[in-house]
Amino acid sequence: MNSTYGLIAVTFVALATLGIGAYGWRFSRTTSDFFVASRSVRPALNASAIGGEYLSAASFLGVAGLALAFGTDMLWYPVGWTAGYLILLVLVAAPLRRSGAYTLPDFAEARLESRSVRRLSSLLVVGIGWLYLMPQFQGAGLSLGTVAGTEPWVGGAVVGAVVLVNVFFGGMRSITFVQAFQYWLKLTALLIPAMFLLSVWVGDGATSPADPSVVSGGVPGDLWSSPLTSASEHPLFTTYSIIIATFLGTMGLPHVVVRFYTNPDGRTARRTTLIVLALLGVFYLLPPLYGALGRLYTPDLIASGATDTVVLELPARMVGGLGGELLSALTAAGAYAAFLSTSSGLTIAVAGVISQDVMGRRFRGVRAFQAAAVVAVAVPLLLAVAAEGVGVARAVGLAFAVAASTFCPLLVLGIWWRRLTDAGAIAGLLVGGLLSGGAVVATLLAVTPSGWAGAILTQPAAVTVPLTFLTMTLVSLATQHRLPRHVSRTMVRLHTPEAVELDRGPWPL
Amino acid sequence: MTPTGSQEPPRRVRVTSPRTGAVRRRVTGTSEIDAQTQLGEIYMTSLLRAQLRLAALVIGAVVVFIGGLPLAFRVFPDLMDTHVLGMPLSWVLLAFAVYPFLFLLGWLYVRAAERTEQDFTDVVERS
Numbered sequence: 091m092n093s094t095y096g097l098i099a100v101t102f103v104a105l106a107t108l109g110i111g112a113y114g115w116r117f118s119r120t121t122s123d124f125f126v127a128s129r130s131v132r133p134a135l136n137a138s139a140i141g142g143e144y145l146s147a148a149s150f151l152g153v154a155g156l157a158l159a160f161g162t163d164m165l166w167y168p169v170g171w172t173a174g175y176l177i178l179l180v181l182v183a184a185p186l187r188r189s190g191a192y193t194l195p196d197f198a199e200a201r202l203e204s205r206s207v208r209r210l211s212s213l214l215v216v217g218i219g220w221l222y223l224m225p226q227f228q229g230a231g232l233s234l235g236t237v238a239g240t241e242p243w244v245g246g247a248v249v250g251a252v253v254l255v256n257v258f259f260g261g262m263r264s265i266t267f268v269q270a271f272q273y274w275l276k277l278t279a280l281l282i283p284a285m286f287l288l289s290v291w292v293g294d295g296a297t298s299p300a301d302p303s304v305v306s307g308g309v310p311g312d313l314w315s316s317p318l319t320s321a322s323e324h325p326l327f328t329t330y331s332i333i334i335a336t337f338l339g340t341m342g343l344p345h346v347v348v349r350f351y352t353n354p355d356g357r358t359a360r361r362t363t364l365i366v367l368a369l370l371g372v373f374y375l376l377p378p379l380y381g382a383l384g385r386l387y388t389p390d391l392i393a394s395g396a397t398d399t400v401v402l403e404l405p406a407r408m409v410g411g412l413g414g415e416l417l418s419a420l421t422a423a424g425a426y427a428a429f430l431s432t433s434s435g436l437t438i439a440v441a442g443v444i445s446q447d448v449m450g451r452r453f454r455g456v457r458a459f460q461a462a463a464v465v466a467v468a469v470p471l472l473l474a475v476a477a478e479g480v481g482v483a484r485a486v487g488l489a490f491a492v493a494a495s496t497f498c499p500l501l502v503l504g505i506w507w508r509r510l511t512d513a514g515a516i517a518g519l520l521v522g523g524l525l526s527g528g529a530v531v532a533t534l535l536a537v538t539p540s541g542w543a544g545a546i547l548t549q550p551a552a553v554t555v556p557l558t559f560l561t562m563t564l565v566s567l568a569t570q571h572r573l574p575r576h577v578s579r580t581m582v583r584l585h586t587p588e589a590v591e592l593d594r595g596p597w598p599l
Numbered sequence: 600m601t602p603t604g605s606q607e608p609p610r611r612v613r614v615t616s617p618r619t620g621a622v623r624r625r626v627t628g629t630s631e632i633d634a635q636t637q638l639g640e641i642y643m644t645s646l647l648r649a650q651l652r653l654a655a656l657v658i659g660a661v662v663v664f665i666g667g668l669p670l671a672f673r674v675f676p677d678l679m680d681t682h683v684l685g686m687p688l689s690w691v692l693l694a695f696a697v698y699p700f701l702f703l704l705g706w707l708y709v710r711a712a713e714r715t716e717q718d719f720t721d722v723v724e725r726s
Binding site for chain 2: 162165166169172173175176177179180181184298300315316317318326329330333337357360361363364367368370371372374375378379382506578579581582585586587589590591592593
């Protein structure tokens, strides 16, 4: 692959990101601008921004690579990442916006009236955020290495620097413009090459990648396209565990949740989520296409284990010549947009929590937020350099499992069940956090055994999520004397439309 | 639909007292909720129930029609050999058909949830 076009494309994305961010800097004045864009982003813009932020390296590169390597079972990842927004829409979207809090720990404290729950939530937000940021930086390193032959740490450092500049000067307000742009860039970067690739494929006779005669990586096409055949020993359990982690984990990701506070009210929060569902559905039609065509045109990537690069390699291989190089450069630009947007969103979320909960009372406002952003980027960047070689999609998948086992039960029970107590929430967060966190550590250190224990450790959600719900419910029922004093008022705030004039208690911030 | 939304409220009968000159307080649903009276709690419970029932309906549809797919493929392995438009059925469902289905569910939900809130508003703001 010719490195010149790839470098130009990546430079263009970085500059465009800074340029659009600079446009937003002018509107960023107050602390509220920095944290939640002063809660005044319209649904269409906000939905594009959410889509841009949500479609990470795992979606842009990982899905196609997984589909190429393991076939139909891997389609559950994009399906789950979209369905997760539907679950979020029906259970969380409007009440979370109406809670009026800035971050997940703010919500936990406002609902349960307990500082301990707040501290535990802060710890989990930072943990999940870093677990999600690390693979973004690693993916950036790999991609820049593929298009320009640089050292693995360079790509991550470039992403970290661009993100910091934008977060530093513009906060959430400028990030919103940047991310909206990046959704459309990512869609274009997959859509246009896909049309060329499909026409080449039709010209070549349109062989089905699922045909038994197509053998790629030692697997015939009919086996590749059959569900429940992936590498796992217990495919049915693994599939359901992926479904639970992705369907329920979306609502617990710190960068997803913080976006809801930028809507003007609960009703627009719902409408925004609906548009996001449409945007994600359109985008996720494309990556599996690259995976399927990869079986026909780039089977060598399976043998070399470089399936994550199929989106970057396929256009140059199939189209050839200058056109192919340009199309590959376009996909490289899209990949970089994916790293930048997801990292920006996560940095905002993690920095918000660090500046509010770790830095203490004396050090507040915009300055504290900027200092926290440096910490939020530096730690996972160092981790990414230290822990080289952990798969991009795998680390992201584990972040979903942890989010599903901790914040999903906290949000769902907190919003819909008035008998939840602080003791129940803490017990549940500890059980879910420790169990899923332990599984993450075991998987990252590659010490998972075979058999059922291994299947559960690599995809823990199907076990840990029910356990967390059970713990929260039972401990809450046993500690009913600890019910928050203002729970009725909080329920009024969470569920009633803003247009009705009601006493919603003191505003938390 | 909240239970109180479908029927006409009982007609108020004015009982005049000797203190006709006293200021008459307007009693609305919102003040009942603010004072956390029993009636106010009933308004809130019915709103929560209605919204939760709606959410459960959508989640039920997702569990049955999408969550049921792996089980269906395990129980009826013949489905794996079925082809639609030259593509395996599993691929057609998981790579294409599921996204419009999810959007449709979301659209129906948003419409119904907004209607529930409108009914709630109408009920509690009526004196």
